[in-house]
Ligand SMILES: Nc1nc2c(c(=O)[nH]1)N[C@H]1C(S)=C(S)[C@@H](COP(=O)(O)OP(=O)(O)OC[C@H]3O[C@@H](n4cnc5c(N)ncnc54)[C@H](O)[C@@H]3O)O[C@H]1N2
């Protein structure tokens with residue numbers, strides 16, 4: 147039996163980011179940049195008016211100016227401002243040559259083609275200078291950046307339409323078990339619908355992967371072997387559910403040992419003690435337990451970081467925060483337990499409350515959970531107010547502002 151830390155090290159030590167591929171930059175949100183991006187041009191590239199008003203020369207002092215033209219954001223400057231003149235200018239329009247400041251329309255008085263000023267202006271006033279927002283050649287996005295909304299906006303700002311990103315891991319998912327039935331088909335008494343494969347595929351998509359469903363394999367050595375081989379051939383990572391504990395029909399561990407190397411098959415961890423990790427050539431294989439909560443929590447704790455690292459994310463781990471208990475927590479007596487909690491902010495503290503019964507089969511315990519509380523093993527209940535660590539697995543629950 148390995149510890150959670152040992153298991154994570156054994157997995158992460160075998161993860162190498164996948165190769166880069168070129169994709170459309172403008173729909174690359176969620177992808178991880180495989181190269182550094184330097185600003186190919188200054189933004190703005192020419193001095194521009196920051197407001198609607200008048201472009202003028204400050205060395206004319208308070209003298210009235212003759213208005214000689216109007217420049218809008220779409221027009222090329224083309225005009226050169228002679229002493230004693232001004233141009234009407236709109237936000238974003240290039241400043242005309244000779245102009246060194248602008249006067250917002252609210253502070254100006256225009257009459258019969260003449261502009262009168264009541265205050266002197268400083269040079270540079272309300273002018274966007276060249277490179278003010280981004281200087282040509284400066285690093286704007288380092289390698290390893292996860293492309294989100296502002297990053298995508300920046301790529302568009304520079305007119306960049308193609309980027310190199312790490313390839314998304316392709317993950318094949320197989321459910322196992324004679325009792326496991328495809329949702330929608332008739333269900334004999336005692337059989338269960340396959341929730342694991344669908345929930346795992348959703349979790350894997352959320353982690354940035356392409357998923358491939360391998361369906362459900364019965365508890366049959368030849369059929370499971372065939373499905374595993376197909377998955378290992380077609381994908382970078384194989385994830386299975388069920389068949390990893392100690393029952394006579396638990397075939398996944400011996401099959402993975404036959405096909406490759408099993409690095410561990412039991413973790414001092416709840417829920418998901420029989421979680422199994424193997425490599426087959428360069429492919430990673432995770433045998434997750436059949437209990438619905440165990441499969442999802444072990445996917446979160448052991449598989450997700452590997453998948454993030456495979457796609458080049460330099461921060462593959464969930465944030466770990468300190469929380470104060472708002473409900474008592476009963477620990478497992480023998481294993482560190484990752485209990486499902488709802489974390490919210492209360493004043494200066496993060497507060498965590500249980501989602502109810504923590505049984506490995508009770509999928510409802512994941513509803514409303516945005517954290518996994520790291521509960522050290524023991525006999526005594528942790529009372530309200532105890533401080534423990536938790537992994538933040540989703541954003542905070544919004545509370546109405548007071
Ligand atoms: N004698 C022992 N028995 C068990 C041990 C042990 O150490 N000694 N470990 C327990 C623990 S801890 C876990 S976790 C489970 C995991 O066992 P398996 O991975 O072999 O899971 P199964 O037996 O295949 O199924 C368990 C449970 O989950 C249901 N299931 C399975 N697949 C699905 C699916 N795709 N969708 C929804 N539900 C599924 C299945 O019907 C069972 O009820 O083992 C303990 N046993």
Ligand code: MOO
Pocket residue numbers: 415416417418419420435437440506
């Ligand atoms: O590790 Mo198992 O998930 O306790 O039931």
